[in-house]
Structure formats: C-alpha cells, structure tokens
Amino acid sequence: MEYGTLARFHVSLTKFKTYQEYLDSKVTPEDLFYLKSRELARKLVELGHKGTVLSREEFEERKAAAQAAETATSSAFSNRSRPVTLASAGKELKDNFLKALAEREEANRSGKMTSVIFIRDHNTLGQEVSGYIDYAHRLKTQDFEPYFSGKKRFMPGRSDLCYYNWKTQVSTSNSSLNFEVIYGDPNGLLFKSKRDKKILNVDPLSGPGEDTSRTFLRSDRYVHVVFYDHNIRTI
Template identity: 55%
Template sequence: MAAAAAAQSPAERFATYEEYLESQVTAQDLYYLESEAVARQLVELGFRGSGDVLRREDFEARVQEAAGLPAPVSKKSLASAGKELKDNFLRALAEREEANRTGRISSIIFIRDRNSRRQEVSAYIDYAHRLTTDDFEVYFSGKKRLFPRSTDLSFYNWDRNVSTSNSSPNYQVSAENACGLLFKNKSDRKIINVDPKAYPGDNTTRTPIQTDLYLHVVIYDHILRRGA
C-alpha cells in the first residue's frame, strides 16, 4: 500500500494544495512556528519540506489533467491580463478568453462594420481559433481592431455581394439549408443557429454587445460538455 501511494502523483494523493503542503510540515516545524498557516507558507516558499515543492498553479494543472479536464491557463499568460479595457466588446472578449483557450467554451463572434473602403462587411469568427493565430494583445491594448476576414467561418461583403465560408478546427459550416447559416461544433457535434429569431441551439447563448467600435456585434457562447 505504501509503495502504491508513493507511485501516485501529489495531485492524486491530495485533495487540495493546502493538504499537499501540510504533508510536508513536520511536528518540529509546528513546535517552533506554532502556526500551521505559517508552516504551509514556508513549505510553499521552499524553506521547509523536501525543497522541491510544486507551485500552486502546477499542482492545480496536474489535478485538472488527472481528472481529464483542460489545464487552467495562467492569468499572466492571457492577452487581456493587465489591459485597460475601455469598450464593452473588449471586456466581453476578456471575460471569455480563458474559457476559449482551455476549451470549456467555444465562442462565435459576429461583427458587422465598414472596411477601409467604406464597404459594409460582416463575419462570423471562431474566437478560440483566432486566439491561436492572432496576437490578441494588440486588440486588447487598442492598437488594432479584431476585424472580419474572408478566411473566417463566414464572411460577407454587403456592397460587392461577395461571400465566403470556411470550416475551422472547431466548426463545420453549413451555409445552404432551409434553416439558414448553421455551424456544427466538431467536439460535441451540436448545431449553433445564428438566426436571431431562432433558438441558438443546445448549450448555446446569444449575447448582443453594445459597442462603440463596430456597427453590430453578437457573441454566441457554446458550452462544451465533454462526453456529450
């Protein structure tokens, strides 16, 4: 039994990070420090215990991995971290960034605006995919705007009557059917219906965003249920 316990990782042996720290606190530590909280803190800082202590974020990442869940994203690694977000649209993106990066939510962003030629264009954007291809720090800092592209899930130039559709790593596009434009999530195979008069689909919410940056913005948040 002792050998089996030793073979387990700390994330499997302990329910919380605090329990993991307490496992390295000795009776002698408690005698001299007279405080479990201080003793745990000294273990976390590397002044007590084995000297090779997991950081809290590493421990939690291993717990997530052991549970078959996506690892959490460090707040410092988020493109929106530390940015002064002055518009509702940027705040909405920031609220969804971590969940889209970890795969808990798959958001589709609808943007309608005018391009540099004053032509009206719109697109449905796979947010999670764009997070992997674009530098979002320039968007969150206000240096550039997230804008429709012909390579997005669905793009339309209203002045030229030109449209394109492209599947992404997360969505398959269905543009020609009686229900209008549909997106099938490749993970759980659920359908997202972007018709504002229709039900958006299971586990999906439709949120219009009031913004000064674009003519029209709507975000569709699809919650991914693993094993669905």
C-alpha cells in the same frame, strides 16, 4: 469545405515561399513553349485562365493563417500543462466589446467554451462588411495583444467562418478548427460543433441551440455585434 480538405489545402500553400511560386505551380511546360514568357504565363494564371486561383491578398492571408495554425498545433502538447496566458491580462479595457472578449478569453483558450462572434461594420476602405468569427480559432492563430491594447480592430476576414463585403459582394466561408459551416438547411446558416456535434443556429428568430447562449452587444465601436457562446460539457 470540410476541415480535412481545408487543412490539406493550407498545407499545400505553406510549401510556396512567394505568390509567384504559387502561380508557377499552375504553369505547364506547354504554356512556356507557346507563350515564350514565364511572366505572361503567370499573368494568365492569375487572371483565371487556368482555373480558379487565389488572389495575392487571399494567398498571403491564408498562408499566414496556415503557418500560424501549424505553429499552434506543434506547440499544443507542450503548452497543455502550462497555465493559460491571457492577452487581456493587465489591460485597461474601457470599451465594452473588448471587455466582452476578455470575459470569454480564458474559457475559449482552455476549451471550456467555443464562441462564434458576428460583427458588422466598415473596413478601412469604408466598405460595409460582416462575418462570423470562431474566437477560439483566432486565439490559437493570432496575437491578441494588439487587439486588447486598442492598436488593432477586431474585424471579420476572408479566412473566417463566413465573410461578406456588401460593396464588392465578395463572399467566403471556411470550416474552422471548432466548427463546420452548414448551408442549405431549412433553418438557414448553421454551425456544427466539431467537439460535441451540436448545432449552433444564428437565426435571430430561433433558439441558438443546445448549450449555446446568444448575447446582443451594444457597442460604440461596431454597428452590430452578437456573441454565440457554446459551452463544452466535460464528463
């Protein structure tokens, strides 16, 4: 999904206060006439009888991400002249993964770098999941204090660049503020930088791409971690 289309989709979500309102938007007067029950009409929509709809979990997750992105965008201009505030500052980081995040935080916040992070591990239900995360995008839309404080695990989700649950076989992909997801290329999965139009290649048997470095990180907290750091050249 192109970012412009994704942005319009997110904006349409923010106008709904609740998941019920989102379902109601797909219920027609004809549905209510024949079914005689708004609850039944909502249930039919939720079950997919009126076309593809988001689950409650997907709705809440994407709405929250959209609201956070709107807040970040609206404050971007006013914050431009201010020093970059680092969530990792002053934290005692004993884990090498958190140290790697901290080392890249300032560059990703300031726009000097856009890092894509691949993580494979198990979620809170014990299901194996994996995904590619736009770190700079997450920094703009999430509070990272809980991550650097060790209160919350940094894991891929359905709103990230790519996500796959190996148990349920749920798969999602979303272009982000910094990258476009490219499928169907002979080289496999690719990410195209929206800043300089260069390609980031995640195939371990190929080079990662121009101005991009690949770092495999051994971690006690995750099964598999890879950092792809794309440096943005300034003229």
